[in-house]
Amino acid sequence: MANVADVTDETFDSVVLKSDKPVVVDYWADWCGPCKQVAPIIEELAAQHGDKVTFVKMDTNTNPVTPANNHVLGLPTIQVYVGGEVVKAFKGAKSKSTLLNALEEYL
Template identity: 45%
Template sequence: MLSLTDETFAAHIANADRPVLVDFWATWCPPCRMLEPVLAQIAAEYAADLEVVKVDVDNCPKTAANARVMAMPTLNLYVNGEVVHQIVGARPKAALLRELEPHLGLLIR
């Protein structure tokens, strides 16, 4: 998964050709580490329709503040450069996909 920085975040989201799921995480966050393999699976399975990227909140405080991240992990789904859904806290893969599906239409198999 691509890691974005304060310097690259805005341009990457604005120029995305598909929805982008942003994982706001921290190295010291156990639920973040639990979620990492789940997000890797989602990224691989839905690569044609969804991009999954990471933002380390400790290294990117400006981006985290602008995204209104108050707890980790926080997942923001961006469609056409705008946040359409936010998920706070770790979830199993099926639960994440259920939450994302209404925003992605028939993407979820």
């Protein structure tokens, strides 16, 4: 996923919380089937709208602290941050149109 950067427990604060742009965080794991369905959608959205919104992904297997702190209880979870705060959150696989509608005000 070239347009979607990896974020870690160590980089979450600087990349997501301190971003000047809205940030979409895709929490995923390699064992999660629905995560694999969402990944190409996130990549496509990043390619189309990465100039206005930052798209990142977090592997919850290797980064357990941030998902726990942000109440990520199931995968995939997608959270939208603006000004360091979660403004929207989705659990489970979502369609491209659902995600586009959620991001419309930021595009």
